[in-house]
Amino acid sequence: MSKKLKINTWTAILNIVNCVLFTISWFVIFGTAFTDALGSTANATSGAATFFYVMAWIGVVLNAICIYQSHKYGIKMTGGILGTIGSVCFGLTAVLAFPAIVLLIISCVFLFQQHPANNGNQNQ
Incomplete structure (x- = not known):
């Protein structure tokens, strides 16, 4: 029986958070772009977009570790692979x-399950 890894569980939680962030990202980026277009002195669009991109690349690193x-x-690597993609x-x-978002949701399922990998030499 394989070990349950905490890194997989925490990465699955981050993937859920990223799903929410990626969902609201378009609204936030378009909202800040609209505010910038109205003559705001600060360029908030690049800062908002940078936050979402940083969260995505943190997800890439954690999924690669998974x-x-x-x-x-x-343990099956399907969750980590889908999360990375x-x-x-x-x-x-x-x-x-x-x-x-779709890939991250599917990834979360596999990361939480943590089924043992079938190496072809196990008879069941």
């Missing part, structure tokens, strides 16, 4: 927010 740790302890999608461009 892949490594899951491989090391014989989802976070990279948003990290490259906010236009891919919807696919990123």
Whole structure:
């Protein structure tokens, strides 16, 4: 029986937080862009976008760590792989927010389950 990893659980929680953030990101970015267009003295759009992109790249790093740790302890790596792809999608461009959200939701399911990897040599 494989070990349950806390890094997988915490990364799944971060992926849920990122789903919420990616959902509101378009509203926040468009709202700050509209405020900037009305003549605000500060450029808030770049600061708001930077926050969302930083959260996405933190997700990439944590999901990559999950892949490594899951491989090391014989846990399926599907959750970490999907989480990495989802976070990279948003990290490259906010236009891919919807696919990123879908991938992160599916990733959370696999990260919370932490099923043992089937190595082909186990008879069940």
